[in-house]
Amino acid sequence: MSSTITRTRLVIAAAAAGVVVLAGCSSSDSSSDNASAASCEPSKGKVTLQYWNTVNGMDKVVDLWNKEHPDIQVETKNISNDQYGAIGNALKADKAPDLAQVGYDQLPTLRSQDAFVDATACKTAADAESKFVPWTWSQASFGGTGVFALPQDTGPMALYVRTDIFKKYDVPIPTTWDEYATAAEKLHKANPKLTITFFDPNNAEWFNGLLWQNNAQMYSYSDDKWHVTVESDQSKQVADYWQKLIDDKLVRTDLANGSTQMFAAYQNDQMATQVGAAWGYSGIRDNLPDQAGKWSIVPMPTWGANGNSGDWGGSTVAFMKGGKHLYEAAEFNTWLNTDPEALAMSNELGGLYPASNDGLKLPALSKGVPYYNNEKIFDVFAESSKKIDTDFAWGPTQKTVNLALQDAMAKAAGGDGKLTDALAAAQSSALKSMQDLAIPATAGK
Numbered sequence: 001m002s003s004t005i006t007r008t009r010l011v012i013a014a015a016a017a018g019v020v021v022l023a024g025c026s027s028s029d030s031s032s033d034n035a036s037a038a039s040c041e042p043s044k045g046k047v048t049l050q051y052w053n054t055v056n057g058m059d060k061v062v063d064l065w066n067k068e069h070p071d072i073q074v075e076t077k078n079i080s081n082d083q084y085g086a087i088g089n090a091l092k093a094d095k096a097p098d099l100a101q102v103g104y105d106q107l108p109t110l111r112s113q114d115a116f117v118d119a120t121a122c123k124t125a126a127d128a129e130s131k132f133v134p135w136t137w138s139q140a141s142f143g144g145t146g147v148f149a150l151p152q153d154t155g156p157m158a159l160y161v162r163t164d165i166f167k168k169y170d171v172p173i174p175t176t177w178d179e180y181a182t183a184a185e186k187l188h189k190a191n192p193k194l195t196i197t198f199f200d201p202n203n204a205e206w207f208n209g210l211l212w213q214n215n216a217q218m219y220s221y222s223d224d225k226w227h228v229t230v231e232s233d234q235s236k237q238v239a240d241y242w243q244k245l246i247d248d249k250l251v252r253t254d255l256a257n258g259s260t261q262m263f264a265a266y267q268n269d270q271m272a273t274q275v276g277a278a279w280g281y282s283g284i285r286d287n288l289p290d291q292a293g294k295w296s297i298v299p300m301p302t303w304g305a306n307g308n309s310g311d312w313g314g315s316t317v318a319f320m321k322g323g324k325h326l327y328e329a330a331e332f333n334t335w336l337n338t339d340p341e342a343l344a345m346s347n348e349l350g351g352l353y354p355a356s357n358d359g360l361k362l363p364a365l366s367k368g369v370p371y372y373n374n375e376k377i378f379d380v381f382a383e384s385s386k387k388i389d390t391d392f393a394w395g396p397t398q399k400t401v402n403l404a405l406q407d408a409m410a411k412a413a414g415g416d417g418k419l420t421d422a423l424a425a426a427q428s429s430a431l432k433s434m435q436d437l438a439i440p441a442t443a444g445k
Contacts, residue, residue, distance in 0.1 A: 037120035037146060040327045047328045048073045050097035051317075052087070054080035056282070057349025061342055065332060072328045084399065091115055091321070098323035099333055101315045102149060104139045105205065108396040110318070111142065112437065118146035119319045122330035125150060131338050135390055136355040140316045149316035150337050151355035153346075155277035156384035157209055157300050157310045160284060164294045165194070165272040173298060177241060180301045184250040187272055197273045198252040198262065199242055201409040204402035206257060206312050209277070210238050212392050213310030214303055219395040219430075220444065226395065226434060227444030231420075231427040237303075239419035246413060253413035263287040275300065277312040278381040282351030285371040292370070297377040300384065309384040311392075314355065353381060397433035404429035 051062065051074050062076045077097070079086040084106060090096040091113060102110060110116065119125045125147050129137050136151035138144065159174075166173055166183075169190040174180040184196035200206060211218065216234035220227045229235075245251045252271070255262045265271050266288055274280070284295060300309050317333050319326065336342050343359040346352040354360055360382070368374030395401060408422035427443065434441035 037118040038326055040119065040121035040123075040330065042327045043325050046071050046073070047325045048075060049099065049323075049325060049329055049332060050075055050077065051099040051332070052077045052079045052097045053101040053317075054078060054083050054315075055101070055346065055350035055352060056286075057345070060349060061336065061345045064342065064345065065335060069332075072332060074332055087115070087320075088113075094322055096320040096322045098320060098325060098329045099317050100320050101152065102318040103205070103313060103315050104136070105208070105394045105398045105402075107139060107142070107149065107316065107318070108394055109399045111148065112396055115318070115321055116148040117319045117321045117323065117326065118148060119326055119330050120147045122147070122327055124334045125319075125330040128334050128338060131356050131358065133355055133357065133360075136314070136316075140318075147319070149318035150333050152315045152317050152337050153279060153313075153352040154355050154385065155209070155279055155311050155313035155353065156381045156388060157213070157275065157277050157312050158380050158384050159298050159300050160274040160276050160280070161296045161298055162266075162269075162272045162291075162294055163296045165269065173296075174301050175299070177301045177303055181241070181245065181250070184245060185248075188250050193270055195250055195252050195271055196245075197271055197275060198255040198265070199246060199413065200255065200257045201253060201413040202406050203257050204405040204409070206275075207238075207405065207409065208402075209310040209312035210242075210275070211235050211310075212389060213300065213308050214238050215306065215308060215389055217392065219393050221393070225440035225442055228395070228427060228430045228434075228441055229444045230401070230430055231423045235423050236420055239423055243412070243419045246419075258283060266291070277314075278353035278378070278384075279313060279351045281369070281372070281377060282349075285369075293373055295372055296375060297372060297380050299380060307387055308389055309387040311385075311388050314353075353378075395430055395434070396439060397430060397437070400433040401426050401430045 049072065053076060059076050062074045066073050087096070087100055096115070128150060132151045133154070136154060140149040140151050141147055161173055163173070169187055171183050171186045172179070174183045180196070187194050187196055211234070214234045214237060216232050216238065218230045220229065246253060252265070255265060281297070302308070317337060319329060319333070323329055338356050338358065340358060340362065343354050343356065344362050344364055347354065347362060347364055354362070365378040367376065369377050405422055405426040408417065408425035409419060411417050412419045412422055431441050431443060
């Protein structure tokens with residue numbers, strides 16, 4: 001990600017017994033909620049760490065570490081089927097792993113559940129701040145109040161395009177959302193079995209990325225309270241846009257991102273694009289091998305003069321409360337997310353787009369990718385990352401809000417209501433969930 005992100009003014013929430021909100025560049029002195037850092041002494045004898053994640057190929061990255069560190073072994077577990085359910089259940093049972101992959105948007109929610117330990121006392125981890133893109137470190141450290149996680153990857157968005165389909169039907173590749181809607185009409189008219197893409201109603205994170213692109217500030221904090229603006233005019237513009245595509249049957253609503261059914265639809269030439277993130281490049285490559293050379297990656301369509309892009313996903317590796325080997329966990333976590341060989345493997349095998357500064361300089365990210373016509377696809381994502389609105393903030397009850405949003409989006413996709421109703425449901429959920437936790441919140445504009 002570009003150093004342009006240093007302009008960040010992201011708001012980070014530390015939602016515990018009380019809520020402290022910190023600007024992205026604030027110091028730890030600004031927090032009245034700064035928990036004491038745990039001690040960080042090396043363990044005696046051989047240590048085995050537990051690391052839970054959702055990344056394909058991460059077991060091979062861990063194997064590399066294990067070969068070089070016989071006294072600090074790491075066991076990895078893939079929890080992609082139920083990431084936060086698995087983490088939540090483990091926390092309730094006091095059986096959390098030493099380390100777990102946690103998305104940026106879920107950090108505030110899990111901190112409100114006292115899920116993390118502060119690794120500030122671990123010099124290796126604390127000294128790693130300069131190694132990461134600033135906004136990612138700010139989110140993982142809750143604005144500098146501690147070292148609760150290390151950034152792993154980010155998800156700048158772009159448009160994945162089946163260029164052969166656009167060429168076949170003589171449709172220009174769209175650069176704006178208006179052009180995208182026009183292309184959707186032309187493609188479907190030319191081939192009724194073809195839609196331009198799909199709308200996954202059970203993917204709030206993806207939809208949040210679309211809102212993010214349109215400067216739809218979902219939350220802000222001032223006067224000692226949260227101002228909830230999920231139902232803003234910018235959000236409604238995005239919802240109305242996709243609602244029309246759904247109503248006109250120009251996008252499918254029966255597919256889940258990353259599912260076997262989704263890839264089958266692409267395999268059968270039933271869809272022509274995917275609005276995706278940097279980490280998704282390997283999924284298309286690995287699941288549609290015979291379509292090599294047919295895909296290209298171009299900038300995300302824009303909203304007229306608004307040339308912004310969005311971010312979908314991206315994760316940290318968090319220090320989980322209950323781990324007994326913090327020193328060793330810090331050593332492995334820092335290596336995993338800063339070592340060039342580890343980063344290269346994570347990118348190649350799992351499609352991770354690094355959050356570390358050195359990771360963005362990996363040779364693989366400056367070369368053409370054979371599957372994508374030898375195009376330098378990561379240049380597209382690098383440009384996308386420069387155009388992400390760095391004022392965007394997550395709320396302290398984001399998981400609850402996402403569930404409410406998904407439930408209402410699924411109803412809208414099934415003809416029961418509209419996507420704007422989903423925004424209203426998410427707005428209401430945000431306010432109620434904060435108020436239930438005694439977090440001061442009010443509806444904003």
